[in-house]
Amino acid sequence: xxxxxxxxxxxxxxxRDPRFLTLRSLQTFQGRSRTGLYIIEGIRHLARAVENDTxxxxxxxxxxxxxxxFGQKLARRLRKRGIPGxxxxxxxxxxxxxxxxxxGIGTVLQQQWTPVEKLNMERNSxxxxxxxxxxxxxxxxxxxxxxxxxxxxxFILSQDCDPYDPAAVRATMGSLFSRKLIRCSPREFTDWAKxxxxxxxxxxxAGLMDYKALRYRFPAIxxxxxxxxxxxxxxxxxxxxxxxxxxxxxxxxxxxxxxTGVLLxxxxxxxxxx
Amino acid sequence: xxxxxxxxxxxxxxxRDPRFLTLRSLQTFQGRSRTGLYIIEGIRHLARAVENDTxxxxxxxxxxxxxxxFGQKLARRLRKRGIPGxxxxxxxxxxxxxxxxxxGIGTVLQQQWTPVEKLNMERNSxxxxxxxxxxxxxxxxxxxxxxxxxxxxxFILSQDCDPYDPAAVRATMGSLFSRKLIRCSPREFTDWAKxxxxxxxxxxxAGLMDYKALRYRFPAIxxxxxxxxxxxxxxxxxxxxxxxxxxxxxxxxxxxxxxTGVLLxxxxxxxxxx
Numbered sequence: 001x002x003x004x005x006x007x008x009x010x011x012x013x014x015x016r017d018p019r020f021l022t023l024r025s026l027q028t029f030q031g032r033s034r035t036g037l038y039i040i041e042g043i044r045h046l047a048r049a050v051e052n053d054t055x056x057x058x059x060x061x062x063x064x065x066x067x068x069x070f071g072q073k074l075a076r077r078l079r080k081r082g083i084p085g086x087x088x089x090x091x092x093x094x095x096x097x098x099x100x101x102x103x104g105i106g107t108v109l110q111q112q113w114t115p116v117e118k119l120n121m122e123r124n125s126x127x128x129x130x131x132x133x134x135x136x137x138x139x140x141x142x143x144x145x146x147x148x149x150x151x152x153x154x155f156i157l158s159q160d161c162d163p164y165d166p167a168a169v170r171a172t173m174g175s176l177f178s179r180k181l182i183r184c185s186p187r188e189f190t191d192w193a194k195x196x197x198x199x200x201x202x203x204x205x206a207g208l209m210d211y212k213a214l215r216y217r218f219p220a221i222x223x224x225x226x227x228x229x230x231x232x233x234x235x236x237x238x239x240x241x242x243x244x245x246x247x248x249x250x251x252x253x254x255x256x257x258x259x260t261g262v263l264l265x266x267x268x269x270x271x272x273x274x
Numbered sequence: 275x276x277x278x279x280x281x282x283x284x285x286x287x288x289x290r291d292p293r294f295l296t297l298r299s300l301q302t303f304q305g306r307s308r309t310g311l312y313i314i315e316g317i318r319h320l321a322r323a324v325e326n327d328t329x330x331x332x333x334x335x336x337x338x339x340x341x342x343x344f345g346q347k348l349a350r351r352l353r354k355r356g357i358p359g360x361x362x363x364x365x366x367x368x369x370x371x372x373x374x375x376x377x378g379i380g381t382v383l384q385q386q387w388t389p390v391e392k393l394n395m396e397r398n399s400x401x402x403x404x405x406x407x408x409x410x411x412x413x414x415x416x417x418x419x420x421x422x423x424x425x426x427x428x429f430i431l432s433q434d435c436d437p438y439d440p441a442a443v444r445a446t447m448g449s450l451f452s453r454k455l456i457r458c459s460p461r462e463f464t465d466w467a468k469x470x471x472x473x474x475x476x477x478x479x480a481g482l483m484d485y486k487a488l489r490y491r492f493p494a495i496x497x498x499x500x501x502x503x504x505x506x507x508x509x510x511x512x513x514x515x516x517x518x519x520x521x522x523x524x525x526x527x528x529x530x531x532x533x534t535g536v537l538l539x540x541x542x543x544x545x546x547x548x
Contacts, residue, residue, distance in 0.1 A: 051524070141529045150522030171529075178523055212543050245539065248424030249452055250325070255415045255445075258535035261528065265519065265536045269486050 008079055009061065013089035020092055023060060026108065027096070029162055038164035040176075041097045041106035043071040048174030049109060050074065057108040059085035062093035066104030075105055098170050111164050114180040116192050119153050124271050125219035127198065128264065129155035129189060131235055132226040133256060139163060140171025141257035142224065147175040149264035150271075155182045155189055155221070157235075190238040193221060199240045202231055203263055205252060207244030211263055214243055216270050222263055227256045282353055283335065287363035294366050297334060300382065301370070303436055312438035314450075315371050315380035317345040322448030323383060324348065331382040333359035336367035340378030349379055357381075372444050385438050388454040390466050393427050398545050399493035401472065402538065403429035403463060405509055406500040407530060413437060414445025415531040416498065421449040423538035424545075429456045429463055429495070431509075464512040467495060473514045476505055477537055479526060481518030485537055488517055490544050496537055501530045 012019050025031030026039045037057060040049060047070075049056065059078050066072060079085065093102060128146045133139040143163060146154055156163060163169070169176060184192070193200050199220045203211065223239065225231030236242065245254065245262055254262075286294050299305030300313045311331060314323060321344075323330065333352050340346060353359065367376060402420045407413040417437060420428055430437060437443070437455060458466070467474050473494045477485065497513065499505030510516065519528065519536055528536075 048524070141532065144525070145528050145532050147523045148519075148521040148525040148528045173527070175523075175525065245422075247422040248542070249421045249449075250322070251418070251422040251449065253447070254419055254422045254535065255531060257529060258415065258419050258532050261532035261536050262539045268522070 009059075009085045009087045011089070012086045013092060015092060015095075019086050020088065023096055023108070027166055029165070032111070032162065032164050036111050037108050038111055038169065039096065039106055039108055039166060040169055041166075042099060042103050043068055043074065043105060045169070045174045046074055046105060046107055049107065049177050052177035054112070054177045055110055056083050057110060059083055059105070059107045060093070060096070061085065061087045061106075062090055062102065062104035063087050064090050064104070065093075065102060068103060071103055071105050078107070098166055112181065114153070114182050116182050116184055116188065119180060119182060121196060121198070121219055123218065125153075125198075126151050126264070126267055126271055127153045127155070127219070127221040128260070129157055129221055129223045130161060131186065131223060131231055132158040132161055132229075133224070134227055136162065136165035136168035137171045138227065138255070138257050139165070140168035142260045143168070143172045143179060144175040145257060145261045146264060147179055149261070149268045151179070151264065153180040153182060155184065157184065157186045157189055186232065186234050190235070193238070200235075200238055201241045201243065201263075201267070202236055202239035203243055203245065203259060204230060204236065205244055207242040209241075209243050210246050211243040211266055214241055216241070216267050218271055220267060222260070222267065224256060224260055283333075283359045283361045285363070286360045287366060289366060289369075293360050294362065297370055297382070301440055303439070306385070306436065306438050310385050311382050312385055312443065313370065313380055313382055313440060314443055315440075316373060316377045317342055317348065317379060319443070319448045320348055320379060320381055323381065323451050326451035328386070328451045329384055330357050331384060333357055333379070333381045334367070334370070335359065335361045336364055336376065336378035337361050338364050338378070339367075339376060342377060345377055345379050352381070372440055386455065388427070388456050390456050390458055390462065393454060393456060395470060395472070395493055397492065399427075399472075400425050400538070400541055400545055401427045401429070401493070401495040402534070403431055403495055403497045404435060405460065405497060405505055406432040406435055406503075407498070408501055410436065410439035410442035411445045412501065412529070412531050413439070414442035416534050417442070417446045417453060418449040419531060419535045420538060421453055423535070423542045425453070425538065427454040427456060429458065431458065431460045431463055460506065460508050464509070467512070474509075474512055475515045475517065475537075475541070476510055476513035477517055477519060477533060478504060478510065479518055481516040483515075483517050484520050485517040485540055488515060490515070490541050492545055494541060496534070496541065498530060498534055
């Protein structure tokens with residue numbers, strides 16, 4: 001197994017080195033908010049970021065485990081493009097990654113938020129709004145699902161809900177870069193939807209109509225509430241359509257990401273048929 | 275806040291106490307296989323187990339946090355029924371639970387596996403087979419989704435895939451008790467399906483038909499492969515129908531539990547309409 005020898009990047013092995021501390025601060029919400037940066041880790045994520053021309057701030061490597069030839073090639077390309085970087089000791093790298101078997105390459109990227117007024121809407125657009133999701137892993141899975149279903153914009157309506165959290169990023173499996181993310185308040189969101197003629201679709205066990213019985217009107221936006229508490233009154237009242245996923249047995253709920261998938265793929269298929 | 279005083283159960287606070295060691299061994303696959311037992315934790319799970327008349331072997335409490343009146347009532351009922359139990363020290367209890375905010379009540383249950391020949395089949399039955407799922411959390415979410423979609427039996431086709439893993443149990447949100455679980459080899463499974471006239475439905479990016487375009491034949495069983503490697507050749511060859519979930523963007527896959535939900539809810543809705 002060939003390991004990478006990348007002598008152009010300085011080695012960092014001291015845990016108080018400011019370069020390491022900067023990287024580690026991006027694991028916290030505070031660090032990410034202050035800088036507008038975040039971390040991705042692993043070859044798949046990096047390849048997707050490069051594909052999508054996402055601007056890369058810096059790179060960090062663990063040369064002792066970066067044995068994948070494609071990963072090594074990516075690292076060389078970034079260095080040739082003049083992107084700054086460091087080689088972390090094995091121990092420091094481990095400290096930064098959530099991966100069970102880290103691939104030895106990660107990068108720092110700029111968070112990308114689209115202002116609501118810049119969002120491109122089409123006649124049959126399908127969008128998603130996340131009011132509040134407690135688990136970053138669930139949030140990442142929801143973003144991955146949304147991309148697969150053809151969603152072209154994701155609203156994040158809560159300050160606590162961070163798609164750039166490392167666990168969320170990891171669960172997106174690289175779907176974060178091609179999506180347009182919009183952060184705004186629930187009020188700004190409903191104002192935007194009403195003025196843009198976008199149908200707000202909410203899902204609730206109290207919905208009077210099964211989600212499959214409804215002929216959706218497009219452009220449409222599905223609104224997802226928190227795992228525990230569902231949607232707020234404010235968003236339920238703003239909804240144009242309220243549907244339910246009819247469940248069997250004693251079930252009163254399914255996982256929020258699963259529910260998002262069930263609803264979005266139904267909406268996507270109706271949009272195609274329309 | 276009233277805390278529970280349950281003097282009939284002995285207090286265990288020593289980490290080498292055999293009663294604690296027995297409980298802790300059930301966190302491992304080996305311990306569960308050897309004994310046929312497993313652990314559930316929290317009021318919601320316990321209430322569902324009691325609802326479903328699941329036989330309870332023993333109970334363990336952390337009296338210092340069991341403040342919920344309904345939880346206290348459950349604990350008293352179990353004691354009156356003569357079910358043995360212990361009161362663990364706060365520290366030992368924490369060691370056994372995956373919950374961020376433990377509710378202070380857990381029980382040991384017997385695993386329930388249905389022999390394949392005892393499975394009740396109806397004309398329109400919907401079933402699920404899991405070939406291999408690496409993440410216990412994903413497996414639990416899949417079981418929860420299956421119950422909500424009306425699945426009446428779940429085949430587990432791999433020895434490594436354990437629905438009684440604590441992380442799997444936790445993600446089922448209590449859906450484990452009403453489901454019939456069957457463990458057998460892929461070969462026994464396909465033999466059973468062929469001889470019972472159950473249509474095997476597989477999903478793969480290579481499927482020639484979108485999952486929504488197919489009119490499913492019932493009884494039907496959906497087969498789910500591993501997150502990373504999908505289905506084995508053996509099961510792909512045994513499938514009667516092979517469908518795909520058509521995805522947008524650069525997506526080549528979605529989370530296994532989300533895919534299971536999208537497919538099962540489509541099948542369930544066709545079954546209702548039929």
